[in-house]
Amino acid sequence: MLIKLDLESEEPIYTQLKHQIIAGIAKGEMKPGDGLPSVRSMAADIGINLHTVNKAYQQLKQEGFILIHRQKGVVVNPDGVQQADDAYRDKLTRTLHPLIAESVCRGMDEEEFLQMCSRIFKDYSKGES
Missing domain, CATH: 1.10.10.10 (Winged helix-like DNA-binding domain superfamily/Winged helix DNA-binding domain)
Structure with a gap:
């Protein structure tokens, strides 16, 4: 790597x-x-x-x-990473709040934001950069 x-x-x-x-x-x-x-x-x-x-x-x-x-x-970690639980989901929500707020302030709409998230997520799911 x-x-x-x-x-x-x-x-x-x-x-x-x-x-x-x-x-x-x-x-x-x-x-x-x-x-x-x-x-x-x-x-x-x-x-x-x-x-x-x-x-x-x-x-x-x-x-x-x-x-x-x-x-x-x-x-x-040989056991793999702990799967998402409620605590992780809460942390993720707190992390996303300011990113979404800033995106709205900068004129992005929900569809554009979600498409960007989807594109990035797919990059990791496929093992691409």
């Missing part, structure tokens, strides 16, 4: 890294049990601070995407 970071983006680097790893899992580029580079190795490979990688890895661990073992290193 190729990691591409935009160092000029307003989005923090650790968030970009976290999102790209989640996207890699969603697209099937990384399977349950697959290893990821160590914090030091990932930081050196992509040229960022190891604390940035550590922050991304810790969040991915908290959210159940990866496991961090002392002997085995960092692996995609």
Whole structure:
């Protein structure tokens, strides 16, 4: 999996890294049990601070995407990611509210918004970028 970071983006680097790893899992580029580079190795490979990688890895661990073992290193959760439950749906609703509000303020209609969401969802469902 190729990691591409935009160092000029307003989005923090650790968030970009976290999102790209989640996207890699969603697209099937990384399977349950697959290893990821160590914090030091990932930081050196992509040229960022190891604390940035550590922050991304810790969040991915908290959210159940990866496991961090002392002997085995960092692996995609072998049991797979926990399926969506009510708590996740509530979090998703809170995340979508400001995006939808901003889209309405910028003149997008519901159909355009839903088509965009559908297009992006299909990209992940097909394993495409």
